[in-house]
Amino acid sequence: MLTFNEFFKSGDIVNLSEQAVYDEIKAFIDLQEVEFCQCDKCLFDIACVVLNAIPSLYSSSVVDRNYPSADFSVEYEHLRKLAKEEIPGAIARVKTRLHH
Ligand SMILES: [Zn+2]
Structure with missing residues (x-):
């Protein structure tokens, strides 16, 4: 039995x-349709803005992640779609307050 700190x-x-x-940002960059700063700081900012805008999908099981059920896969694909929709707005938002 792990202590609580060990568990955490x-x-x-x-x-x-x-x-x-991350997958959707990579796909968006590969499209090369929009010019924006792709330094580490800006990409982290963009990722955070998108992550704050979409639901989280937590998993505590390596087995579930490696062999996802149909329901789990549908949920994951839905998240990718939501992330894709949020990326242009997140880029626009990060552009207005660059941290690099
Ligand atoms: Zn930057």
């Missing part, structure tokens, strides 16, 4: 929205 630091809790957002 063991870190097998993953927010799959983060992966969905």
Whole structure:
């Protein structure tokens, strides 16, 4: 049995929205349709704005992540769609207050 601190630091809790957002930002960059700063700080800011705008999808199971059920896959694809929709607005927002 782990202590509470050990449990918390063991870190097998993953927010799959983060992966969905990273994947969609990568896809958006590859399209090269919009010019925007792609430095680390701006990309992190954009990722945070998008993550704050979409629901989280937490998973505590490596098995679920590697062998997702149909429901889980549908939920993940829905998140990717939401992330994709939020990216242009997030880029516009980050452009107005650059941190780099
Ligand atoms: Zn930048």
